[in-house]
Amino acid sequence: xxxxxxxxxxxxxxxxxxxxxxxxxxxxxxxxxxxxxxxxxxxxxxxxxxxxxxxxxxxxxxxxxxxxxxxxxxxxxxxxxxxxxxxxxxxxxxxxxxxxxxxxxxxxxxxxxxxxxxxxxxxxxxxxxxxxxxxxxxxxxxxxxxxxxxxxxxxxxxxxxxxxxxxxxxxxxxxxxxxxxxxxxxxxxxxxxxxxxxxxxxxxxxxxxxxxxxxxxxxxxxxxxxxxxxxxxxxxxxxxxxxxxxxxxxxxxxxxxxxxxxxxxxxxxxxxxxxxxxxxxxxxxxxxxxxxxxxxxxxxxxxxxxxxxxxxxxxxxxxxxxxxxxxxxxxxxxxxxxxxxxxxxxxxxxxxxxxxxxxxxxxxxxxxxxxxxxxxxxxxxxxxxxx
Amino acid sequence: xxxxxxxxxxxxxxxxxxxxxxxxxxxxxxxxxxxxxxxxxxxxxxxxxxxxxxxxxxxxxxxxxxxxxxxxxxxxxxxxxxxxxxxxxxxxxxxxxxxxxxxxxxxxxxxxxxxxxxxxxxxxxxxxxxxxxxxxxxxxxxxxxxxxxxxxxxxxxxxxxxxxxxxxxxxxxxxxxxxxxxxxxxxxxxxxxxxxxxxxxxxxxxxxxxxxxxxxxxxxxxxxxxxxxxxxxxxxxxxxxxxxxxxxxxxxxxxxxxxxxxxxxxxxxxxxxxxxxxxxxxxxxxxxxxxxxxxxxxxxxxxxxxxxxxxxxxxxxxxxxxxxxxxxxxxxxxxxxxxxxxxxxxxxxxxxxxxxxxxxxxxxxxxxxxxxxxxxx
Numbered sequence: 001x002x003x004x005x006x007x008x009x010x011x012x013x014x015x016x017x018x019x020x021x022x023x024x025x026x027x028x029x030x031x032x033x034x035x036x037x038x039x040x041x042x043x044x045x046x047x048x049x050x051x052x053x054x055x056x057x058x059x060x061x062x063x064x065x066x067x068x069x070x071x072x073x074x075x076x077x078x079x080x081x082x083x084x085x086x087x088x089x090x091x092x093x094x095x096x097x098x099x100x101x102x103x104x105x106x107x108x109x110x111x112x113x114x115x116x117x118x119x120x121x122x123x124x125x126x127x128x129x130x131x132x133x134x135x136x137x138x139x140x141x142x143x144x145x146x147x148x149x150x151x152x153x154x155x156x157x158x159x160x161x162x163x164x165x166x167x168x169x170x171x172x173x174x175x176x177x178x179x180x181x182x183x184x185x186x187x188x189x190x191x192x193x194x195x196x197x198x199x200x201x202x203x204x205x206x207x208x209x210x211x212x213x214x215x216x217x218x219x220x221x222x223x224x225x226x227x228x229x230x231x232x233x234x235x236x237x238x239x240x241x242x243x244x245x246x247x248x249x250x251x252x253x254x255x256x257x258x259x260x261x262x263x264x265x266x267x268x269x270x271x272x273x274x275x276x277x278x279x280x281x282x283x284x285x286x287x288x289x290x291x292x293x294x295x296x297x298x299x300x301x302x303x304x305x306x307x308x309x310x311x312x313x314x315x316x317x318x319x320x321x322x323x324x325x326x327x328x329x330x331x332x333x334x335x336x337x338x339x340x341x342x343x344x345x346x347x348x349x350x351x352x353x354x355x356x357x358x359x360x361x362x363x364x365x366x367x368x369x370x371x372x373x374x375x376x377x378x379x380x381x382x383x384x385x386x387x
Numbered sequence: 388x389x390x391x392x393x394x395x396x397x398x399x400x401x402x403x404x405x406x407x408x409x410x411x412x413x414x415x416x417x418x419x420x421x422x423x424x425x426x427x428x429x430x431x432x433x434x435x436x437x438x439x440x441x442x443x444x445x446x447x448x449x450x451x452x453x454x455x456x457x458x459x460x461x462x463x464x465x466x467x468x469x470x471x472x473x474x475x476x477x478x479x480x481x482x483x484x485x486x487x488x489x490x491x492x493x494x495x496x497x498x499x500x501x502x503x504x505x506x507x508x509x510x511x512x513x514x515x516x517x518x519x520x521x522x523x524x525x526x527x528x529x530x531x532x533x534x535x536x537x538x539x540x541x542x543x544x545x546x547x548x549x550x551x552x553x554x555x556x557x558x559x560x561x562x563x564x565x566x567x568x569x570x571x572x573x574x575x576x577x578x579x580x581x582x583x584x585x586x587x588x589x590x591x592x593x594x595x596x597x598x599x600x601x602x603x604x605x606x607x608x609x610x611x612x613x614x615x616x617x618x619x620x621x622x623x624x625x626x627x628x629x630x631x632x633x634x635x636x637x638x639x640x641x642x643x644x645x646x647x648x649x650x651x652x653x654x655x656x657x658x659x660x661x662x663x664x665x666x667x668x669x670x671x672x673x674x675x676x677x678x679x680x681x682x683x684x685x686x687x688x689x690x691x692x693x694x695x696x697x698x699x700x701x702x703x704x705x706x707x708x709x710x711x712x713x714x715x716x717x718x719x720x721x722x723x724x725x726x727x728x729x730x731x732x733x734x735x736x737x738x739x740x741x742x743x744x745x746x747x748x749x750x751x752x753x754x755x756x757x758x759x760x761x762x763x764x
Binding site: 111 | 617
């Protein structure tokens with residue numbers, strides 16, 4: 001039965017042969033790419049190496065809420081500003097999208113036909129129109145707002161104009177650090193109380209007012225401390241000087257457009273995930289909990305949502321990943337995120353495409369991996385635990 | 388005695404229009420309040436939007452009866468109190484939205500390609516098509532025909548790709564990306580599940596890398612880095628470079644979807660195929676893949692919708708797709724300030740395509756649910 005190529009039909013030999021072949025071809029391709037690239041770089045007089053990171057950037061970044069940025073700062077600082085801006089819009093976007101998505105997902109299942117149809121229309125429209133188009137549309141709406149001089153005033157302290165939203169900037173005075181420490185301690189202790197209360201309820205069945213005590217700890221205690229220390233917080237109000245506002249906190253329209261578009265677009269997907277999750281909980285669960293006399297809101301909180309979360313969390317993770325990756329579209333409206341600031345302007349100024357793109361891609365990969373890591377931990381914590 | 392004689396009211400109707408309204412809109416007082424509030428909002432909003440988009444809009448002529456050739460002639464710019472949307476911009480620039488800057492003499496070629504595309508898609512979308520086999524042959528050779536038809540060669544005058552634009556570019560990117568990503572995705576999915584550790588590791592790394600970075604970085608990669616990787620003299624067309632990036636991106640997502648389908652195939656199918664003495668490729672081509680692809684068609688359509696929407700990203704690297712033509716029109720002083728009309732139109736075109744695709748995917752899902760029984764027993 002054995003053919004002449006006996007050794008070739010041997011599975012072990014074939015496996016080694018093909019893998020060596022693939023590795024060899026891959027190495028050959030890599031060698032070819034590297035040699036042509038280095039030749040091309042030399043010919044075009046493009047520098048290599050990482051020293052460009054220390055060179056002054058020579059351009060300004062209009063939106064950098066965490067780091068002070070001047071045009072004399074280095075490209076490395078451009079990178080950090082970009083990462084922070086990417087993270088800012090991703091984190092705020094994820095939070096807003098989750099809240100909006102959960103609300104819409106639940107409303108979509110409402111017994112009110114009109115309401116659920118309305119959410120359906122919203123979901124279909126925002127899912128089926130490209131995100132980039134939505135970002136650009138929001139931006140074009142925002143920059144058509146009145147000019148600075150005619151800016152809309154909300155509550156006497158917020159000014160909305162085509163340059164963004166101006167609000168008072170909080171100035172923390174010396175004593176404020178105690179207040180923030182108090183808030184932190186209150187958060188930790190309410191977390192511990194929650195755990196203790198759960199344990200006690202499991203053991204004895206006695207309930208503890210976790211919610212109200214946590215609210216008291218987190219809000220009232222720091223507030224009392226705040227007044228004891230003599231309100232160590234003041235606000236710097238924006239003032240109209242010449243053609244623009246001076247002082248105050250400004251949120252640029254680029255950020256608002258990105259935030260609105262990303263959260264509204266992703267919320268549509270999340271609402272469908274939430275809907276599918278809730279519908280995956282069998283009807284019997286709802287009927288059983290109604291039979292033991294639980295109130296509607298309690299049925300949702302104690303029975304339906306915990307079971308639905310098991311179905312919701314894995315696809316929710318991929319929505320978070322998508323939102324973070326989609327935040328790279330800020331380049332279309334000039335939001336100085338990682339891709340626009342470092343991968344766009346810095347790359348064009350230095351010409352070091354390979355280094356810049358490598359850094360940008362590596363950063364996105366690590367952000368993606370970090371999100372997956374934490375969501376996997378969370379996912380494991382809510383899965384069925386065999387007792 | 389009195390109690391016994393009390394006349395009970397008939398039960399509340401739950402059928403018919405009244406019954407439907409009662410259950411779905413006015414079940415209890417909160418529900419009724421919500422319904423009334425929503426109706427009030429719609430009452431405020433719908434007449435306004437209808438008025439803006441249709442009743443006081445200009446389609447070709449303004450309210451003076453003149454044909455509109457620039458934004459100053461739009462009714463709403465002549466008289467802010469009067470007039471809504473100015474769709475004339477779409478009317479005037481319609482050619483560019485659909486064909487880009489394709490020469491007018493040669494435009495029949497694009498039209499022919501559009502019609503042929505519809506015929507090529509028919510057998511893929513509709514399994515019960517009569518003579519499906521012959522239509523499929525046409526589908527296989529369609530990419531070649533379309534290449535020569537659109538690009539030139541074989542007696543057609545050459546039309547360089549920087550003249551392409553609008554819907555043409557959107558469809559070329561979408562269709563080519565999906566068509567090329569499909570076989571690559573299958574290979575990657577098989578590779579990732581392969582028993583050979585090196586191959587499986589390489590495929591996994593590739594897929595996870597592509598899925599971990601945004602498409603825009605891949606487009607930059609195609610635009611800025613690809614020319615550096617290639618030897619001198621090979622000058623890649625801009626559209627081709629973008630296509631490389633889009634295809635790489637889509638194939639990673641396609642691979643994951645197909646891998647999902649492969650995982651759903653019961654091991655008995657593999658064992659049965661092997662016991663018949665089939666080789667790896669025969670087993671996959673004849674037994675495993677036909678089943679795996681069949682169940683992964685709905686998610687394949689879904690990722691394709693994603694890709695179709697993502698093709699708009701090419702405007703960032705300077706390719707003029709539908710959205711790019713829209714933005715270009717807005718930059719023209721003749722049509723300044725008509726952003727809502729243009730974005731509305733572009734959204735509508737995308738919506739029609741993607742909504743159609745998502746409806747199709749739903750239809751397939753329903754058909755699959757009732758149609759086949761994955762013989763897991």
